């Protein structure tokens with residue numbers, strides 16, 4: 001977990017691993033997604049196991065259907081449980097979630113994409129964003145922080161950010177075209193070139209740069225530095241496992 005977020009007694013944050021669940025291969029074992037082909041009863045049991053382990057009632061979570069976009073929603077009391085027991089009533093086409101309501105846990109599922117955590121200890125507001133390459137390029141993380149500012153009067157200089165476990169620059173090979181889009185948007189630092197022909201993207205750095213640019217203090221940003229593709233014993237990696245895998249999840253909530 002993030003050291004700087006762990007200092008705050010009023011929040012709980014977590015990134016699950018693939019260990020400790022009931023699903024069989026290739027979803028073994030703590031898959032929390034209904035949309036990967038796993039048995040729904042196993043997914044539900046895994047969600048229960050995870051919620052219990054982080055001290056929240058499962059019906060107080062929200063588990064959205066993500067779309068790699070930049071829509072951001074405010075999560076309110078009546079949204080509790082959306083997407084938890086069925087995808088039918090989940091938030092759809094939304095990749096950023098903000099709340100100031102205690103005991104609502106914001107979950108973001110992932111298998112390579114970067115979950116980004118936000119906490120404003122002054123205003124007691126938490127948020128989560130889901131940033132794969134599309135969301136990172138479209139600056140979902142920066143937009144989430146800016147919405148915390150506009151909708152909850154959060155001071156950007158107070159917001160703490162955790163850039164979570166996802167595919168790292170060690171493993172995330174992309175096309176030259178995509179690499180160029182990223183270096184144009186965020187500078188040369190976010191791309192590394194190997195043997196003149198292979199391009200690797202650093203999503204962590206690209207998220208960091210966009211957050212610093214809008215006024216998040218660098219000392220308030222922490223990166224987990226754990227690559228999903230290097231660690232498929234612990235995490236799911238869509239890329240490394242050729243799409244045939246489960247999803248782990250990242251979450252945050254304010255304690256009552």
Ligand SMILES: [Zn+2]
Pocket residue numbers: 167168169170171172227228229230
């Ligand atoms: Zn790696």
